[in-house]
Amino acid sequence: MNSYSPEQRVIAETCRTPALTVQSWTVLPQECLDLDWSRITFLALQHRVEGLLYDALDLAGIAEQIPATTVSTLARRARLAEARYRSFVQALTEVARRAPDLVAEMVFFKGARLAPLYASPRHRGLADFDFIISAGRDDELRRVLNDLGFREKPGRNGPTYFAQSPTADLGGGYIVFDVHLTAPPKYNRPSESMAQVWLSVAQPHSLDGVPCRRLPVDLEVLELLVHASEHALSWIHVCLDDDIRLIRHIDIELLCAQGEVDAAAIERHARQQGLIGELALGLAFQLILRGTLPAGLEPLRPYAEAVTDLVDVIALPDGRTGQMPAALADRAFRTDRSAEALRMMPPGTRDRRYWFEWHQGLVDDRRENVAEIARRAADSVRTLALAP
Incomplete structure (x- = not known):
């Protein structure tokens, strides 16, 4: 530790x-x-x-x-997590009632896939349900969700849909369906990662009784590691307290504990989809934050060790990259990470709203170059490979 x-x-x-x-x-x-x-x-x-x-x-x-305040705060948040999960499932059930064949083709991943694996839904809070559909069914999905009162926020690789949640009065916000067309990426990833493999290898699944599909475990683990690295390398996510979240790394341990992880398959998928740098970085964050890798990922340790010099690099919102003031091992469980990030910017711009607006993302065509950090990582592991 x-x-x-x-x-x-x-x-x-x-x-x-x-x-x-x-x-x-x-x-x-x-x-x-x-x-x-x-x-x-x-x-x-x-x-x-x-x-x-x-x-x-x-x-x-x-x-x-x-303190009783701690107990009541944790209890409320736990109950809210379970209530949100139930409300998301209820909304999905209604979509399935209207378009069962459409929902049966959806490929769910991240929180929607993971929450049921925990001992209780209250152990895994959700911001949204992420799923992949083919681009050819996007219009059908839009019609169904519009009829159910969802509003649409466009995105670079698929829209996000919002509807009023029955848990809103509890602080539960919206029911959110984050739609990914063809593949998981929303930003920053190479074109190879948009391959049809995410849809073609999906497996039958049931989400609380709703027939649908899920990713194979190896692809799911790859996605979780890549996603964790993308958040940890993003200045905006630091400012939103969303860069390093322990639950993401517990998710990886939970999925690996199912006993179906094939490190060689994860490595192969990452190389085929141009995500080897992101994989290495995700493994490095996992190793540093948890002190070890799950047994199924241990063969990939050399990838993590090769890029530890990059875990403190951050993609700034003006296109540059910078160095976080505190090392990952020190800052991960500090409460002032967002203040540190804001202090990295020039006086007069140390305000999230100057750079970021929730409804549209980074403002005025600003762009974080997370992909540049991933390219450096890919160069660092170019000669690595698991033994055949």
Whole structure:
């Protein structure tokens, strides 16, 4: 474990189940009364592990020894995560009732695929349901969702649809369907990654009883690692507290624990789709944040070790790249990462709204060059390959 404070260690040691979390703790329960629980609460929210922490505290029998505000905050967030998941499934069920063959072709990944694998949906909060459809069915999907009251936000590789959520009064925001046409990428990735393979190799799946499809585990793990690296390298995501979230790395451990991961297949897919740099970076973030790689990914360790010098490079919103002031191992569980990022910009521009507007993304054609960092990583691992 890195040289974290006791409060940081409580969060950093969170695992994919409450029982494993309790087993991993090195400061609880013995230091329970000595900790700054306001800081732990904030970090739990930042890293989206509220439900896991809440159930772990209850399992360890120490929930009545910590501040009631912490307990109630974690409980509310856990209940909200489950309520949001249920409302998303309910909305998907209604789409399936109107267009069952369309939903049966959807390929779900990330949170929609992962939440049911946790012991409870309250352990995995969701911002949206991500799915892939063929570009030829986009108009049909638009008609169905428009009829259901969704509004559309265009995107570079597919729209995002929003509808009022029954959990809005609880702070649950919208029901969000993030649509990816043909392949997962929304930005920054090479053209090779838009191959039809994401649709052609999808497997039958049932999402809470709704027939649909999912990615094979190897492609899902690749997508999770690439996605984690894209967020961690983005200045805007740092400013939104969305660059490094422990739950993403717990997701990877959870999926690998299913026992179906083939490291050679992940490497092959990454090279075929021009994502080998992103894969290496994702592995490096996983290794540094968790101290190890899941057993199924251990053969890929050389890729992670080859790019550790790039994990502190950040893509700035003016097209440049810069160096984060604090190293990853130090900043991952700090609460001031967004302030650090804003201080990197010139005086007068240290405001998220100057660079970014939620409804349209980066303003005035500004662009973060995450792809440049991935290209450097690809150069660093060009000669690596797993033994045949």
